[in-house]
Amino acid sequence: MRVTIRLFARLREIAGAGELVLDVAAPATLGAVWAELASRHPQLAPYAASVSAARNLEYARMDTAVSDGDEIAFLPPVSGGACGPRPRRSE
Amino acid sequence: MPAARLALTVDPLDVVTVTTAVTESTRGATGAIVSFIGLVRGENLGRRVRFLEYEGYEPLALRAFERIEQEIHSQWVAATLGLHHRLGRLEIGEASIAIVVASPHRTEGFAACRYAIERVKQIAPIWKHEHFEGGASWIEGATADPDDEGARAEALRRSCA
Numbered sequence: 001m002r003v004t005i006r007l008f009a010r011l012r013e014i015a016g017a018g019e020l021v022l023d024v025a026a027p028a029t030l031g032a033v034w035a036e037l038a039s040r041h042p043q044l045a046p047y048a049a050s051v052s053a054a055r056n057l058e059y060a061r062m063d064t065a066v067s068d069g070d071e072i073a074f075l076p077p078v079s080g081g082a083c084g085p086r087p088r089r090s091e
Numbered sequence: 092m093p094a095a096r097l098a099l100t101v102d103p104l105d106v107v108t109v110t111t112a113v114t115e116s117t118r119g120a121t122g123a124i125v126s127f128i129g130l131v132r133g134e135n136l137g138r139r140v141r142f143l144e145y146e147g148y149e150p151l152a153l154r155a156f157e158r159i160e161q162e163i164h165s166q167w168v169a170a171t172l173g174l175h176h177r178l179g180r181l182e183i184g185e186a187s188i189a190i191v192v193a194s195p196h197r198t199e200g201f202a203a204c205r206y207a208i209e210r211v212k213q214i215a216p217i218w219k220h221e222h223f224e225g226g227a228s229w230i231e232g233a234t235a236d237p238d239d240e241g242a243r244a245e246a247l248r249r250s251c252a
Contacts, residue, residue, distance in 0.1 A: 059237050073151065078217060
């Protein structure tokens with residue numbers, strides 16, 4: 001089956017494309033799609049532990065089954081941002 | 092026609108536009124408006140920042156905003172959220188996010204506004220590419236997981252709920 005993969009930020013830069021089409025053997029999970037992608041772009045592999053995934057515009061776990069025609073996104077950690085110094089407390 | 096309460100845009104943000112979008116639906120019930128505007132700082136991690144580029148997965152980001160709206164409604168039932176996030180290139184001092192919460196009283200307004208920005212940072216699929224003097228790097232924080240109850244509890248704690 002054929003799925004569309006969306007990549008963002010650093011993952012997009014590593015893969016050299018923000019959108020690509022991948023053929024994977026059915027049945028497959030998001031994790032299997034990620035593994036196939038990482039085998040083609042080994043520099044993605046270190047992101048395995050920190051990536052999140054979405055299937056058809058819903059966040060989804062890596063054990064979620066995928067279907068032909070799905071739009072799958074792999075998302076690097078989002079922008080976070082420190083909330084600044086802790087307020088000083090008088091004891 | 093008023094602007095959408097939840098939006099992503101490449102245009103400069105205007106907190107009055109967000110406020111108007113929120114108060115259109117709450118007129119008469121609102122006793123407090125609390126707003127938060129996040130700006131691009133000229134310094135980060137000891138580096139002089141030149142500009143930022145924000146990238147988002149827009150339809151999923153909008154769904155994340157809707158989820159945050161639902162979470163706020165379940166915690167502070169009378170609070171109404173407006174949230175506009177900017178994408179693309181932003182110069183120092185420009186606003187990247189504008190959050191407005193309308194509520195009957197100030198207490199839930201301040202709490203819900205703080206909760207909204209904490210949750211955006213946790214679960215909105217938006218990334219910033221920091222261009223500083225001498226290079227550029229992606230700023231990466233949390234692994235986005237809307238169902239992570241620990242993260243949600245931390246956002247609530249920071250909101251003094």
